[in-house]
Amino acid sequence: MKKAISLALALCLLLTLCACGSEAPKAPEEEKDSAPAENESVLDTLDSGTEGEAASDQKPLRFRLKTEPNTLDPHKTSGTGDPQVIQYQMYESLFREEKDGTIVPALAESYELAEDSTFIVIHVRQGVFFHNDTPMTADDVVFSLNRAIETGYNNAYVGAIDNVEKVDDSTIKINLKYAYAPIITCLSTLSTAIVSKDYVETNGDDILTRSPMGTGPYKLEDWVSGDRLVFKAYPKYWRGEAQIKDASIIFISDNTAAAISLETGDIDVMTNLSTADIPTIKENPELQFVTGPAASQLLVTFNNASGVFADARMREAVYLCIDRQAIVDVAADGYGVVQTAPLDSVLVECPKDFEVPEMNVERAKELVAEAGYPEGITISMPTIDNGTYSKPATLLKEQLAPCGINIDIQLMERAAWDDMVIYNTNYELAIWALPITALDSDFCASKFLGANCGGGGNFSNCSIEEIDELILRGRFLPLGPERTENYLKFCEAIRDNFVVCPIYTNMRNNAASAHLGGVYPSATLHMYMYDYYWIQ
Amino acid sequence: MEKKGRSQSGAIWFRFQKNKLALISLVILGAIVLAALFANVLIDPELVTTTNSSLRLQTPSAEHWFGTDLYGRDVLARIVYGARVSLTVSVTAVFGALIVGGLLGAVAAYFGGHVENIIMRIMDIFMAIPSLVMAIAVVAALGASTVNLVVALIVARAPQFARVVRSAILPIRDLEYVEAATACGTSHRRIILRHILPNVLGPIIVQTTLQMGHCIIQIAGLSFVGLGIQPPTPEWGSMLSEAREYMRRYSFLVVPPGLAIMITVFCFNRIGDGLRDALDPKLKN
Numbered sequence: 066m067k068k069a070i071s072l073a074l075a076l077c078l079l080l081t082l083c084a085c086g087s088e089a090p091k092a093p094e095e096e097k098d099s100a101p102a103e104n105e106s107v108l109d110t111l112d113s114g115t116e117g118e119a120a121s122d123q124k125p126l127r128f129r130l131k132t133e134p135n136t137l138d139p140h141k142t143s144g145t146g147d148p149q150v151i152q153y154q155m156y157e158s159l160f161r162e163e164k165d166g167t168i169v170p171a172l173a174e175s176y177e178l179a180e181d182s183t184f185i186v187i188h189v190r191q192g193v194f195f196h197n198d199t200p201m202t203a204d205d206v207v208f209s210l211n212r213a214i215e216t217g218y219n220n221a222y223v224g225a226i227d228n229v230e231k232v233d234d235s236t237i238k239i240n241l242k243y244a245y246a247p248i249i250t251c252l253s254t255l256s257t258a259i260v261s262k263d264y265v266e267t268n269g270d271d272i273l274t275r276s277p278m279g280t281g282p283y284k285l286e287d288w289v290s291g292d293r294l295v296f297k298a299y300p301k302y303w304r305g306e307a308q309i310k311d312a313s314i315i316f317i318s319d320n321t322a323a324a325i326s327l328e329t330g331d332i333d334v335m336t337n338l339s340t341a342d343i344p345t346i347k348e349n350p351e352l353q354f355v356t357g358p359a360a361s362q363l364l365v366t367f368n369n370a371s372g373v374f375a376d377a378r379m380r381e382a383v384y385l386c387i388d389r390q391a392i393v394d395v396a397a398d399g400y401g402v403v404q405t406a407p408l409d410s411v412l413v414e415c416p417k418d419f420e421v422p423e424m425n426v427e428r429a430k431e432l433v434a435e436a437g438y439p440e441g442i443t444i445s446m447p448t449i450d451n452g453t454y455s456k457p458a459t460l461l462k463e464q465l466a467p468c469g470i471n472i473d474i475q476l477m478e479r480a481a482w483d484d485m486v487i488y489n490t491n492y493e494l495a496i497w498a499l500p501i502t503a504l505d506s507d508f509c510a511s512k513f514l515g516a517n518c519g520g521g522g523n524f525s526n527c528s529i530e531e532i533d534e535l536i537l538r539g540r541f542l543p544l545g546p547e548r549t550e551n552y553l554k555f556c557e558a559i560r561d562n563f564v565v566c567p568i569y570t571n572m573r574n575n576a577a578s579a580h581l582g583g584v585y586p587s588a589t590l591h592m593y594m595y596d597y598y599w600i601q
Numbered sequence: 602m603e604k605k606g607r608s609q610s611g612a613i614w615f616r617f618q619k620n621k622l623a624l625i626s627l628v629i630l631g632a633i634v635l636a637a638l639f640a641n642v643l644i645d646p647e648l649v650t651t652t653n654s655s656l657r658l659q660t661p662s663a664e665h666w667f668g669t670d671l672y673g674r675d676v677l678a679r680i681v682y683g684a685r686v687s688l689t690v691s692v693t694a695v696f697g698a699l700i701v702g703g704l705l706g707a708v709a710a711y712f713g714g715h716v717e718n719i720i721m722r723i724m725d726i727f728m729a730i731p732s733l734v735m736a737i738a739v740v741a742a743l744g745a746s747t748v749n750l751v752v753a754l755i756v757a758r759a760p761q762f763a764r765v766v767r768s769a770i771l772p773i774r775d776l777e778y779v780e781a782a783t784a785c786g787t788s789h790r791r792i793i794l795r796h797i798l799p800n801v802l803g804p805i806i807v808q809t810t811l812q813m814g815h816c817i818i819q820i821a822g823l824s825f826v827g828l829g830i831q832p833p834t835p836e837w838g839s840m841l842s843e844a845r846e847y848m849r850r851y852s853f854l855v856v857p858p859g860l861a862i863m864i865t866v867f868c869f870n871r872i873g874d875g876l877r878d879a880l881d882p883k884l885k886n
Contacts, residue, residue, distance in 0.1 A: 321846060341846045394654040395672055450827035452846065459672065459833050463652055476745055476827040 124599055125311035126581070129323045129335035133291065133316045138273040139258035140213045145502045150336065150592050151314055152255045154296060155196075156279035159187055159206070160253035164585045164596070166411065166504050168253050172201065172280065174235075182244040182541065189235050194301045195261040196277075196284040207231050208262035210239065219256035221508060225540075244541045246548075247505040254503045282307045282595040292316065296594075308598040327352060327576055334577035334584055336592070340398035346576045355575040357586030358402060360409045361500035363392075363457060365566040366486075370518075370526035372493045373444060378432040379470075380563035383494070384422050385429040386468050387461070393569045396456035401569040406556045407509070409499065410570045411588040413544065414506040414552035421560055429468035441469030444493045447485050450476040454496050457568060461496065487521045498571065502589055506552050510536045513564060527564045616879040623875025626868035633865060637684040648678040650833045658851050667857045670840070671847060672833075679835035680857050686836045687865070690747065691816035694754035699809055701755060702762025707793050709763065710770035721767065724760040732757035732815075733822055740828040750829050754819060758812055765808045769801035803880035807873050814869035821862050837862045 134148040139156050142148045161171035170176065174190040193201040210229045213219045225245035230238050241248060251257065264278040272278075277285055282304070283296040294314040298307040315332055317323040320339040326332045328349060338346065338354075346354050365383060367374035374380050393401040404410055406419035433441065448458045455476060462472040472494075477485070486492045501508040511517060514536050515528030535555040542548035559565065575592075577584040583596040618624050636643065653673035661668045667676035702724075709720040727735065739753035773779065774797070782792050798805075821838030823829035830836035837858040844854035 321849065325849075339846055341850065345849060391652075391654050395652060395657060398671075452843075455827070455832060456671075460652060462833065463650065474831050474833070476831055478741075478827075481741075 123310065125313065126309045126334070126594060126597060127332045128312065128314045128594060129317050129326065129332040130314055131316070131318055131320070131323075131337050136274045137277045137285070137288075139255040139260070139277075139279075140209075140216045141218050141274075142255065143218055145500050146590060147336075149255055149502060150590050151294060152258065152277075152279075153281070153591060154283040154312075154314075154594050155277050155281040155285055156255060156258035156260070157281050158253050158255065158257045158259060159189075160249055162250075162253050162503065162589060162591045164587060164591065166588065168249055171253070172206070172259050173252075176249075178249070182241070182246050182248065182543075184238060184240045185248055186232070186236065186238050189237065190303065191235060193280050193303045194299075195264065195280055196299055197261065197264060198301065199261060199263060201259065201261075201280055203231050203234055203237050205262045206237050206259055208265070209259045210257060212260070212265070213257050219254075221511070222251040222254045222256040222503070225251070246540060246543050247507050250503045250505040282593070283312060304595075307595045309594065312594050324576065327578070330578070333581050334575065334597070336573070336575050336590070338574040338576045340400045340574065342576075343398070343400065343574060351579050353577050353579050353581075353584065355577060355584050355586050356400070356572050358411055358588055359500070359571040359573045360411050360502075360504060360588040361498050362404045362409055362570045363401075363453075363496065363498050363568045364404075364407070365461065365494055365568065366497045366525045367494045367563075367565065368490055368492055368526055369562075369564060370490070370528070373436075373442060374493055376436045377563055378436040380566070381422070382429040382432040382436075382468050382470065383465060384563055384566050385425045385432070386464050386470075387566060387568065388424060388464055389568050391464070392457050392460050395460055396452075397569065397571070400572045400574060402572075404567040404570045405560075407499075407513075407559045407565055407567050408506050408552060408556060409501060409509055409588075412504060412506045412509065414549050416553050416556055419556055419560075426467050433469040438469060441471060443471040443473060445473045445475050447475050447477055447482055447492050447495055449479050449482045451479070453498065453571075458496050487524045490519070490524045490526055496568075504589060506548075506555075507536070507540055510539060510552070510555055513559065525565055527559075527562070529558065529562055529564075532558045532562070532564070613879045617875050620871075620875040620878060623871050626871035626875070629864065630868040630872065633684055633868070634688065636681050637688050640681045640685050644675075644678045644681055646682070648675045649682045649835055650674065658847065658854075660851075661853055668851075668853050670843065670854060676840075676854065676857050679840060680837070680861050683835040683837045683840060683858070684861065684865070686747075686830055686834060687817050687820055687862075690751060690754070690820050690830075691813055694751045694758065694820075695809055695812050695816050697751065697755040698758035698812065699762050699805070702759035702764075703766045703798075703805065705759070706763035706766030707770055707798060710767040710774055711789070711793050711797065713774075717767075720763070724763045727756070727760040728764070732761075733819060736819060736823055737826070737828055740823060745828050745831060747830060747834075750820065750823065753823070754816055757819070758816065761812065762805075762808060765804055766801065769804045770797055773797065773800055807877040807880065810869055810873035810876055814866040814873070817862060817866055817869070 130147045130150060132147045134142070134151060136142060137152065137155070139152050142152070157171045159171060159173040160168050163169055172190050172193060174188045176188065177186045179185065189201070189203050189206055195201060207229050210223070210226065214223045214226060225241050225243065225248060227240045227242045230240070232238050239248070259280060260273060261278040265272060275288060280303070282299060282302045284299045285294060286297050287295040289295070293316065296312045296314070298310045300306050317326060317332070320337050321342060323332065323335045324338060324342040324346065327335050343354060346352050365387070367380050369375060389403040393399060393403055402410065405421045406416050408415040446458060448454050455474070458474050462474060465472055486495050486497070499509060499512065512523055513525060513527045513532055514523055515533045517523035518526050518528055532555065535551055535558060539548060539551050539555065542551055573586045573588065573590065575584065575586055580600050582598045582600045651674065656669050656673035657671055659665055659669040665675050665677065667680065670676055670679070705720050705724065709717040735757040736753040739756050740749055743749040743752065779792060779796060782796050820829055820836070821841065824836045824838030825842040827842070830839055832839060840858040841855060844851070844858065848855050
């Protein structure tokens with residue numbers, strides 16, 4: 066009897082080990098050979114590099130992201146970054162941002178934008194299928210855009226849309242509340258992704274949370290909570306089936322652990338590479354380091370309306386004390402670019418070599434004294450508990466000390482910080498990254514529009530008529546010298562009023578197996594697995 | 602085999618020093634405490650927080666014995682000043698917990714009945730929550746600062762003291778000398794503080810020493826996750842956390858804070874063990 070029990074226990078243990086061994090490294094769909102034994106699955110992990118060369122496109126792709134999303138519903142996603150990367154694989158919008166940042170028609174076949182930018186007529190692409198093999202129609206487009214407006218998550222991108230009407234089976238017309246030049250860019254974001262009307266109406270509005278239904282190149286096969294998303298190339302995809310048939314997105318929250326997984330061959334591509342790991346990745350001939358500037362910059366934001374920094378002299382003092390290069394060297398290990406203009410550097414309108422006041426600690430000291438703090442002042446600075454923010458905060462504290470501004474760094478988790486700084490603007494100064502998910506200067510500039518104060522839109526509480534006028538004017542202007550000139554004036558106004566103090570542009574540091582082709586850095590994280598292929 | 606005429610503390614010391622490991626621990630801990638006390642004499646305080654991007658991530662050398670961290674700060678200086686922070690916070694927190702928990706435990710044991718039931722059941726509720734989780738909850742609610750960290754540690758540690766003190770008092774509560782004191786009309790306060798507590802000092806001292814070690818680990822843990830000591834104040838846990846990212850290429854960065862935590866906690870535990878043996882009259886040979 067005892068023997069039987071111990072035998073059973075031993076078997077259980079063996080099964081557990083077996084499950085652990087085979088789960089991590091491979092996508093379930095891959096095993097075509099008959100029931101691999103435990104040893105084989107371990108070998109799979111070790112030999113994945115060489116095996117790939119032989120099996121070429123049949124090799125599954127394993128893409129690492131940091132955080133698992135709560136929802137896959139494109140119209141109900143808040144925040145930027147990882148959720149978008151996932152949705153780009155399954156969903157498409159009327160337009161698409163290509164890897165060079167240009168916007169091309171996607172589910173729109175063609176379009177006519179009214180001369181005064183007050184409406185846009187779109188001819189919907191024919192022969193596009195949802196993942197349940199039903200064709201996409203103008204009804205789906207109208208339904209999706211209306212849904213995006215109704216959910217309330219997407220005001221930044223659909224706020225300008227008044228209504229959407231169906232003209233005929235393949236044409237729709239979008240009427241705008243006011244002339245809005247960046248509308249095409251808005252229609253390229255996932256906020257305006259096209260979902261299946263029938264599918265949502267039949268299964269209920271919440272179905273898209275875990276069971277997406279889009280037109281993208283990959284179809285979601287399985288969601289293993291806390292571990293991975295498993296995808297299969299959709300054969301009827303309108304641009305042709307993806308080259309890599311099986312793919313999965315694996316969640317590894319620690320960046321260094323992910324870098325180690327990449328080195329051991331457990332994953333093939335990763336985002337958010339820690340700058341401390343870059344030298345190791347670069348030295349490894351089996352790996353490639355892929356980097357580029359992000360559509361995101363780190364800046365010091367002040368509460369312009371109340372508190373110590375409502376006094377422009379105090380804000381100027383900060384401007385005069387900041388040594389941007391020192392912050393890049395230490396906080397970003399040198400992988401960053403000094404930034405002086407308040408527009409993300411990848412935007413066409415971002416002025417190059419934008420001049421800011423030179424460092425002058427003596428003058429800063431005088432300004433602090435003039436503002437009423439000859440003995441100096443101690444200010445608590447809420448800081449997100451994450452190296453991206455706490456490292457520059459540590460340096461900022463040191464750089465501001467000589468002029469009499471003593472900072473007390475107060476680390477807190479992101480949600481608490483968001484609540485305190487973004488939604489309640491209950492702060493004096495903070496370090497913040499200004500990220501945008503689509504490339505238009507208006508998305509950056511709108512963060513400083515007086516009308517957006519409160520509610521999280523404009524939390525520097527800046528409300529200056531001159532700046533407001535420039536922002537609103539920028540929205541009407543089509544791309545060109547006049548728009549560039551307008552945004553230069555905007556940058557100057559932000560600088561002259563010391564609204565925020567830009568520090569540096571972040572980099573998108575990605576790493577991938579050297580056998581994976583088509584990997585490029587995207588400023589806005591438009592990373593399409595569709596573009597990837599195995600190098601023979 | 603003791604000599605006659607030795608005072609009580611002399612006897613305790615005699616038994617304690619027979620435990621060589623405890624003795625060595627006491628010497629090491631003494632050195633750490635002295636270094637922490639005279640940190641500003643030994644090392645220029647400027648070295649602790651002044652960043653210098655041209656000196657960052659240097660390997661150990663004659664100039665920087667433990668190397669420099671990612672901000673170019675001297676690691677040795679930060680370890681020594683970190684000892685100050687760790688020891689001050691843990692001593693304050695453990696004594697706070699001792700006073701709060703000890704008094705609650707003493708009152709519970711002395712009065713018994715409903716009072717005991719209510720106090721100890723509340724303590725049980727506190728103990729049902731892992732102390733690190735409890736401390737995280739308190740810090741998250743109050744906000745991260747050194748004072749709040751101490752409060753969190755007191756809340757997390759007090760129930761342990763309450764339990765130990767109560768269990769130590771229970772057997773002596775009904776002894777004759779307590780009854781005698783009661784018969785003389787001595788107040789409850791005086792009986793607890795002057796008659797009972799001095800007689801359970803042994804287990805309390807042992808518990809305090811052992812808790813000191815736990816406390817240092819907990820401070821380091823909280824700082825590691827960013828809820829403890831705020832940067833740029835040096836603290837062993839936050840130093841570990843900062844160095845973790847660079848561990849693969851600059852492994853010398855994680856060793857000093859890790860060893861500092863390990864050695865200090867080990868010393869406290871050995872001393873606690875030695876004291877337990879020395880103070881327990883039943884173990885007298």
